Amino acid sequence: MSEEAGPTPSAGPGDHASTSEEAAGSGAIGRVTVATLIAAASGYLVLLLAARDLGPAGYAVFAVFWAAYGMVTGAQNGQLQETTRAVRANVESRDRADDGDRARPWLTNVLVGVALGALVAVTSPLWSGHVFSEYRWLSVALLSVGVASFAVYAHLAGALSGTVSWGPFAALLSVDALIRLVASVVAVVLGLGLVAFLVITVVGSVSWMLLLIGSSSARRCVGLPADVPTHRFTANTVTAMAAAAASAVLVMGFPVLINATDGIGGRADAATVGAVVLAVTLTRAPLLVPLNSFQGVLITRFVDGRHRLMTALQAPVAAVTAIGVVGAGAAWLIGPWLLTTVFGADYRLSGSALAGLTLGATAVALLTITGAAAVATAAHRWYAAGWWVATIASILLLLLPLDVQTRVVVALIGGPVVGMVVHLAGLAARSRPAAPATRD
Structure with missing residues (x-):
């Protein structure tokens, strides 16, 4: 059972506390801080490049799509939050119960992502004309694919957090931000315009693919079980997403x-x-x-x-x-x-x-x-x-x-x-x- 959890969660019950404390101290503060600085700086630069390159009219279109994507994926942060809690609680209780009746968060999160992407596409005739003034159907398609991909990103981020695997977690954050930044620079240099920046908004979430290819720790963590049965995990996830949706409205x-x-x-x-x-x-x-x-x-x-x-x-x-x-x-x-x-x-x-x-x-x-x-x-x-x-x-x-x-x-x-x-x-x-x- 410990082999499935990767390096950090493989610690036994006796040494779990010291392992967790060490990881949460040096690992979290060091690696994740650097990754968040990269993410913050990259976000600023992408917005600045878009504002300078697209002009006020083009930037307004880009900003609306950026906000729409942020609102939906902001709600999906509930997936990250509940996955973190459930995986972490399960790691701490692995010596007390079997995994047989426990949820597999990756499956629930993938299904939620596919359902959200489909919901965006199916309902788009009702709202897209009021939200997207240009490139309406391209925006709908990008939004649908983007939120489905982000569900896997949110799951992986939650699983890595729950196992205090801060190295891969920091890499996930950094790669996500840097993909957008590099793509923005390329778009400006080549004069690719508004369409490129719409694509750039959603393209960073594919960083989960790169991490799963390049990190054995990420591959071990991605399939970890929760601490509760599937129906409870699903209910918790939906509740967390409902709250995260409110935060997305308030923030994005x-x-x-x-x-x-x-x-x-x-x-x-x-x-x-x-x-x-x-x-x-x-x-x-x-x-x-x-x-x-x-x-x-x-x-x-x-x-x-x-x-x-x-x-x-x-x-x-x-x-x-x-x-x-x-x-x-x-x-x-x-x-x-x-x-x-x-x-x-x-x-x-x-x-x-x-x-x-x-x-x-x-x-x-x-x-x-x-x-x-x-x-x-x-x-x-x-x-x-x-x-x-x-x-x-x-x-x-x-x-x-x-x-x-x-x-x-x-x-x-x-x-x-x-x-x-x-x-x-x-x-x-x-x-x-x-x-x-x-x-x-």
């Missing part, structure tokens, strides 16, 4: 919400709305791109520390808060100059607005951390409730009769704070000694 889909509510406090000019949308993306990336990559690390950390969860929460919460506060100060001081220098004179926002948006990104990041803790303790309903409450609260706050910059800042801070309260309430309920073990 927020520019759509800004446009939809424009005019509430007096219609803003197009340049101001465009600057706000761009600033929301830019202020989030330094925190949310790395944190998204670290979700597997966080869930693994919280599974291992579920009996002292509040202690396990302290370090990531403190780190994200400190980064957010420092980032907000930097955004206030140099943000306006940086925005106009890099992206052009039309992108003008005040330092206070950029600082507020950075604090909003920090609030979303903290909500992501409390959500990871909820998943780790199998509090899937609390996890989903927190994200959906945060999303609904943000939408309601966007309807306040204020100018667009103020509305967006208030919504980005207020919504996540409410969602965090829900998550923490769930974690507190599950930590009470008298509470039933299965309470959700």
Whole structure:
């Protein structure tokens, strides 16, 4: 049984704790940090290359497709989260039960990916004309194939996280980001235009193929079982995806919400709305791109520390808060100059607005951390409730009769704070000694 799990999970029960601690310490912080820096930098450069190469009109088309892909795959992060939890919990309990009645996450995740891809294709006549203004059917085809492929990517990332196989996990993140970056450079040099950037949006997810070809550890981890039967794993995955869908709306889909509510406090000019949308993306990336990559690390950390969860929460919460506060100060001081220098004179926002948006990104990041803790303790309903409450609260706050910059800042801070309260309430309920073990 240990041979199937690869190098890290092959450790026996007696030495599991030390193996896990060593891997989670040096491996996670070192390798995954480098990989997330590569992912963050690559994401920035791809957006910059697209904005410069395509011009405002072309970039608008690209940005909509980028957001659509991000919203769907954002929901699929629920697959990564539940796979991480289930595989990690199974590795820890391998000495107590057989694998016969336990789910095979790879099969569930592949079927979910195929079903999502088919759903996108079948329903596309109803919505694609309202979303994709150019290359409508190419966009639908790319989106369908992309989400099916991403399901395997999410599964592999979750399985590697659950077995604390941080080397292959870091390689998966890096290859995914670098494929897009290299392809973007090629597209700009050869003048391939908008179609190339649409393809580039989805092409990175094939990195799972390269990793399975090149890594024996990845091949051993990909087929590991869960800690629960198939029906329970499937239900947990669907619940996690429902919550992740809310987070995708709040994170990737927020520019759509800004446009939809424009005019509430007096219609803003197009340049101001465009600057706000761009600033929301830019202020989030330094925190949310790395944190998204670290979700597997966080869930693994919280599974291992579920009996002292509040202690396990302290370090990531403190780190994200400190980064957010420092980032907000930097955004206030140099943000306006940086925005106009890099992206052009039309992108003008005040330092206070950029600082507020950075604090909003920090609030979303903290909500992501409390959500990871909820998943780790199998509090899937609390996890989903927190994200959906945060999303609904943000939408309601966007309807306040204020100018667009103020509305967006208030919504980005207020919504996540409410969602965090829900998550923490769930974690507190599950930590009470008298509470039933299965309470959700």
